[in-house]
Amino acid sequence: MAHFDPTIHPHRRFNPLTNEHVLVSPHRTRRPWLGQTETPAQVSLPPYDPACYLCPGNERAGGDHNPPFIGTHVFENDFAAILPPPAPLAPPNTHPLLTIEPVDGACDVLIFHHRHDLTLSRLTVDEVKRVVLEWTKVYERRGQEEGIKYVQIFENKGAMMGCSNPHPHGQIWSLSTVPSVPAVELAALKRYSMSNSSANAPLGCRNRPCLLCEYAYFESQLALREGRAVVSNEHWIALVPWWAVWPYEILMLPYKRHIPSLSELTAEEVTSFAELLSNITIRYDNLFSCSFAYSMGIHQRPIPPRDPSKETRSDEIDDFAHLHVHFYPPLLRSATIRKFLVGYVQ
DSSP: OOOOOTTTSOEEEEETTTTEEEEEOGGGGGSOOOSOOOOOOOOOOOSOOTTOTTSTTOBOTTSOBOOOOSSOEEEEOTTOSSOOSOOOOOOOOSBTTBOOOOOOEEEEEEEOOSOTTOOGGGSOHHHHHHHHHHHHHHHHHHHTSTTOOEEEEEEEESGGGTOSOOSSEEEEEEESSOOHHHHHHHHHHHHHHHHSOGGGOOTTSTTSOOHHHHHHHHHHHHHHHHTOEEEEOSSEEEEOOTTOOSTTOEEEEEOSSOOOSGGGOOHHHHHHHHHHHHHHHHHHHHHHTSOOOEEEEEEOOSSOOSSTTSOOOTTOGGGGOOOEEEEEOOEEEETTEEOOOOSOOO
16 A cells, blocks of 8 residues: 555545635646636736726715825725614514524725725835724724624735725625624634643643644644745744645734734734735735735634723633634636636535
């Protein structure tokens, strides 16, 4: 019998954050490609586009005008996916398998920079830092609003990811429910913490185990040797997670101490967060010499504590949150070949 080699032989890996297995077939990277190719994205944009509804001073899609801002700017989405409360009551379910639940909240757009032709990868670290600080402000402001249970910060970059405007921007959705993936992650983090001995907790982990604290510490020692570490600095590490689905997927997380949310970053950690975001996005662009498409999401404590003077109960699921960032890029082999999630259900 041949010796098992994970770089050659099919196998599956467990994702402890989602309680799912991922089938890995490394030998298939050698197969020829005659499938769909994408049209290369436009590579030359003007610093200002009079037709862009995100440029300073321009009329937005909803009829309002942007102020002549410099740097970042936040506004409520003119065509929000979530409408403000109160949501009307849903009718009774016609069958237990056909349930419906109203969702309300708010959708904010964060413009990263006034220039139309820039992306996170082309901003200075100080400019990226201002984006991080603005994310934090919106997270704290929306998280204090009555009825909000989760604040999701994300960016869909590139037409390939469904982005309708190339002007550098992201979105922040504040919801009356916790989205499915963060809810599953939070449950996994709580389950891991409650079922493991506190003696295994890494430094800075509140004297109890944290799945992502342990994983980050372990990978910081091992991933560089095994090729999964992409880049790291004093406080953060970016790596291809052991259970990655996408070819150039990145998980970015703090590895020196347990940090539940953006609100609990020190000034030094904010700066190094911005540095690593800049580094990751530059590396993505350099990979295929293009403006690299991705979907990026920040997962953290659902909302800040509404009363910071009171300790959160130790059994509250929020208390197990660990700040981390997911990057899901669709490109497979070049700037024009994307990966599709196809196959049978495992």
